[in-house]
Amino acid sequence: MNVILFGATGMVGQDVLRECLRSDAVARVLVVGRTPVGVRHPKLREIVRPDVSDLDGLGDELDGYHACFFCLGVSSVGMNEDAYRAVTHDLTLAVARAVSARNPGLVLTYVSGAGTDSSGQGRTMWARVKGRTENDLLALDVDGYMFRPGYIQPGPGTVSKTRLYRVVYRIVSPVAPLLRRLFPNQVTSGDRIGRAMLAVAVPGAGGRVPANRILGTREINALGGPPGPEGRDDRG
Template sequence: MNVLLFGASGMIGQGVLRECLLDDRVESVVAVVRKPLGFTHPKLREVVHEDFTDFSSLAGEFKAVDACFFCLGISSARKSEEEYRRITYDYTLAAARALPSNPSLTFTYVSGEGTDSTESGRSMWARVKGRTENDLLAMPFHAYMFRPGYIQPLHGATSRTRAYRLLYVGVSWLYPLLRRVIPKHVTTTENLGRAMLAVAGAGGAGEHILYSPEINRLAAEGR
């Protein structure tokens, strides 16, 4: 399996990249980044790219892709709807449209619990995520929307956002309790990566909107 990864420097992307590099089914990972990740691996190829609204120059890099794992995203805090939509919707759809025409290709998108599929609710971020999901699901490949709730970072994965880093430091000790009390709303970076690999090998089967319980189940089945 040849994987194309967006958002490899973020907390979720770090976890997904780790699982890809550890998995024997993955032959190669092309990570599209703005800055080098700072490490090397025999499976990993970094492609430094500036304009995330136009990937036309990377057609050659995308040609052999079997699965695209899109983990890039930002918080909506202090963002205008236009700014949030540009990164959340425009970047994602630009990547999806740049992929080769291949109906067997899998595209996984990290959305979020609470996403508004109707695109008509009061929550700005939920509407934008909903539009992104809907347009991806209408495209000619196997699209899977991942809607996790709380995500516990594992194996050194860290958020690039200072406020999130502090939050995770403050609540990480609570994760075992959260897992017992609200198991339907928690997952980990490790499970996200393993579940993405599982759906990439499923040939379009299964549910295409996945919450934490489905993510965790797929990850456990793939161990």
Template sequence: MRVIIFGASGMVGQGVLRACLLDDSVTDVLLVVRRPMNMTHPKVREVVHADFADFSAIQSELQGLNACFYCLGVSAAGHKEADYTRITYDYTLAAARAVGTDNPTLTFAYVSGEGTDSTENGRAMWARIKGRTENALLATDLHAYMFRPGYIQPRHGAVSRTASYRALYRLTSWLYPVLHRLAPRHTTTTEHVGRAMLAVVERKGEGPRILTSADINQLGSP
């Protein structure tokens, strides 16, 4: 299986990349990055690309893919709606169009979030835009799956790129077992997300298309 990952340098993306490297069914992993990650692994190849609104310059690299794991995203905090829309909606749909051009049966797994507003009419800006993005992806011909995790615990060295999140995880990581026991339907880990993304590829567009933390944990369990 040949996969492509967007956002591999982020916390979730690191977990997904690790899952791909450990899975024998994955033969090739293409990373689309703005800055080189300088990974050395026989499965991995990096393509450095600056404009995430237009992938036409690297279209020739996006052939023969079986799955796209889209983990790119930012917190809505500190972003105006236009900027958040550009990063969350425009970039995601540009990637979906690019990877789907030569791979019509590709599985597209998108990291959304718990509380996403499918009606696109709610008060929370981030939830509306995430909902709009999900709806647009589900309307494509791709085998699209929306991942809606709640709290995600980083595992195996995965680190958030957001300083405030890194500090939060350092302070609260020891509490995760308690949190998971209290709210198992709203908590998951980067390890479970990675394994679950690989699992949905086998569904080939069948089954539920919107996955909660509970679904992710079930699919991503060893």
């Protein structure tokens, strides 16, 4: 299959890209983003655009894709709701509509997070904005899966763009294997998220996917299998 990936330079997106390039089920990966990913691979093609929601002019470059993995996101820290909604809800829907219009039967995965508010009316700003985003994506004519991971352990060489997250991961990483054993349904990893996305997108894999289109950490881990060996870095 052919995959379009948004957010490949982010913490989750880096690991998802690695799994796509590693998978024999993936023939081609198109990365669309604001900055280059810094990876070279025969399967990989990049389109760099200052505004990734503006896909006008790309023509048939967006045609012929089976799945769109949307991993682009920002921290809500220090942002008001209007600004956060613009880069979380509005941008995501603009991309989903543009890509799905050119690719009938598209499988779309979206990374939100544990605690996302499906009512879209709760008190927590980020949770209600992501809840509305999920709801609007599920209303589109796409085969959509909403990923709600809890704690995500990044893969080797994967670095978050958010300084606070980098500090947290530096502190938590040494005890991550223990956390996985103690809280198996709250802790996942970037490589498992990538493999879970491939599992819902690969033709013929639908029987493995829960009927619920909202996948929490338990479902992500079941689909993604065990995490890779500690310290492995075979991004290709």
